[in-house]
Amino acid sequence: MPDRTCALVVIGNEILSGKVQDSNAYFAARELRKLGVSLQRVTVVPDEVPRIAEEVAYCSAHFDIVITSGGVGPTHDDLTMEGVAAAFGRRIVVHPDLERLIRNHFVGRVNAAGLKMAEVPEGVILNDEGDIRFPTVQIENVYVLPGIPQLFEAKLNALKPRFASDPYYLRTIYTSATEGAIAEHLNACLVKFPELMLGSYPRIGHPDYRVKLTLESKDAEYLDRAFHHLLTLLPQDMVVKIE
Amino acid sequence: MPDRTCALVVIGNEILSGKVQDSNAYFAARELRKLGVSLQRVTVVPDEVPRIAEEVAYCSAHFDIVITSGGVGPTHDDLTMEGVAAAFGRRIVVHPDLERLIRNHFVGRVNAAGLKMAEVPEGVILNDEGDIRFPTVQIENVYVLPGIPQLFEAKLNALKPRFASDPYYLRTIYTSATEGAIAEHLNACLVKFPELMLGSYPRIGHPDYRVKLTLESKDAEYLDRAFHHLLTLLPQDMVVKIE
Numbered sequence: 001m002p003d004r005t006c007a008l009v010v011i012g013n014e015i016l017s018g019k020v021q022d023s024n025a026y027f028a029a030r031e032l033r034k035l036g037v038s039l040q041r042v043t044v045v046p047d048e049v050p051r052i053a054e055e056v057a058y059c060s061a062h063f064d065i066v067i068t069s070g071g072v073g074p075t076h077d078d079l080t081m082e083g084v085a086a087a088f089g090r091r092i093v094v095h096p097d098l099e100r101l102i103r104n105h106f107v108g109r110v111n112a113a114g115l116k117m118a119e120v121p122e123g124v125i126l127n128d129e130g131d132i133r134f135p136t137v138q139i140e141n142v143y144v145l146p147g148i149p150q151l152f153e154a155k156l157n158a159l160k161p162r163f164a165s166d167p168y169y170l171r172t173i174y175t176s177a178t179e180g181a182i183a184e185h186l187n188a189c190l191v192k193f194p195e196l197m198l199g200s201y202p203r204i205g206h207p208d209y210r211v212k213l214t215l216e217s218k219d220a221e222y223l224d225r226a227f228h229h230l231l232t233l234l235p236q237d238m239v240v241k242i243e
Numbered sequence: 244m245p246d247r248t249c250a251l252v253v254i255g256n257e258i259l260s261g262k263v264q265d266s267n268a269y270f271a272a273r274e275l276r277k278l279g280v281s282l283q284r285v286t287v288v289p290d291e292v293p294r295i296a297e298e299v300a301y302c303s304a305h306f307d308i309v310i311t312s313g314g315v316g317p318t319h320d321d322l323t324m325e326g327v328a329a330a331f332g333r334r335i336v337v338h339p340d341l342e343r344l345i346r347n348h349f350v351g352r353v354n355a356a357g358l359k360m361a362e363v364p365e366g367v368i369l370n371d372e373g374d375i376r377f378p379t380v381q382i383e384n385v386y387v388l389p390g391i392p393q394l395f396e397a398k399l400n401a402l403k404p405r406f407a408s409d410p411y412y413l414r415t416i417y418t419s420a421t422e423g424a425i426a427e428h429l430n431a432c433l434v435k436f437p438e439l440m441l442g443s444y445p446r447i448g449h450p451d452y453r454v455k456l457t458l459e460s461k462d463a464e465y466l467d468r469a470f471h472h473l474l475t476l477l478p479q480d481m482v483v484k485i486e
Contacts, residue, residue, distance in 0.1 A: 016282045183317045
């Protein structure tokens with residue numbers, strides 16, 4: 001399977017103004033990692049067409065997959081479709097399939113605001129695989145998802161089969177040493193295993209350890225060799241736990 | 244006081260790979276809002292010098308204040324200082340005041356890794372106001388903060404007096420209506436009060452309301468007039484609560 005990179009663009013003044021804590025980025029980060037997809041960038045931008053357009057265009061050009069979160073409802077501050085259209089220089093049009101779905105769903109109480117949700121950039125693809133009520137709009141490599149966590153999660157789950165890549169393998173070492181005390185060993189390990197993804201994460205106030213080390217690779221055998229090499233470098237009495 | 248815009252650049256593979264949920268963005272969003280500072284952008288970038296440099300340079304050019312979070316420890320994956328230096332085309336140098344602080348703090352156990360934390364872009368300002376152990380490095384309009392939440396929060400709190408701007412005023416309306424049912428009223432309100440910051444936030448599954456409306460302005464009197472105007476537009480029986 002191919003290796004894929006991804007960027008997430010979160011759209012919403014409510015997040016930038018601290019009214020709501022975004023949870024979609026953390027959900028996406030975990031789920032994409034499980035799929036073997038490398039999330040390389042998360043951006044939160046305001047409900048403004050030029051800012052959305054600029055960021056979507058940048059991400060579309062630099063990453064394999066772009067996911068947007070938020071700004072797709074029927075009110076004045078839902079500007080994601082306009083932003084995405086502007087990113088690709090396309091017009092906004094009423095999509096007949098979406099209009100039909102909306103008219104069927106809101107029988108007898110369709111108004112202009114409801115029909116706004118049928119307005120999408122010209123030439124989009126509608127993805128309706130999985131357990132979702134409305135299809136997910138795709139334009140080029142950009143997937144437009146709603147911001148409400150329950151809906152975002154359902155729609156991302158429905159898209160998983162098409163994103164799956166080779167998996168990451170992970171080993172973890174917990175140490176009672178400070179980062180300063182083990183930095184040289186980490187550097188030495190990377191000299192021998194330059195392709196290793198090696199993270200060093202200090203934690204304040206944990207009773208059992210001071211630094212968590214994560215070792216990752218898409219090559220299970222390479223990871224195994226790097227893991228055992230690092231264990232030989234680290235002082236034995238400082239290794240609290242391995243996973 | 245001046246109106247100030249701000250961007251936050253979070254640096255860390257652990258966040259992009261879903262190992263850790265960032266909390267610094269939410270903390271910063273809330274605290275900056277209370278200060279009257281407009282947070283306009285949050286970005287999460289990986290532990291890579293070119294990506295850090297590109298984002299810091301963009302944010303420094305577009306916003307009044309830039310805050311970075313993470314990547315300032317002693318290990319191989321702590322690359323924020325290099326990234327910030329590259330953003331401004333500056334060299335990395337050992338800062339004598341930082342070196343002295345580190346030698347005093349780690350008496351008798353200073354090593355190369357510890358001293359790495361004295362290496363900063365040439366020409367930085369050290370801010371030591373407030374209740375913090377080590378000063379916060381500033382270069383141009385960029386403030387470099389650590390990623391560990393306890394330290395990030397302490398350092399941001401210490402910087403607050405210098406960021407404070409005119410406050411935002413906020414009113415909130417909770418409605419039992421759907422967004423589609425009230426969208427036209429929101430639009431009508433914005434025609435009359437175009438400067439109003441008006442947010443519409445649907446929530447699934449809340450027992451008391453369907454949509455939360457937030458109205459904000461830095462002009463208390465303007466906000467009050469817009470708030471009462473919107474209340475006259477909305478159907479009375481749909482207004483559940485006001486704050």
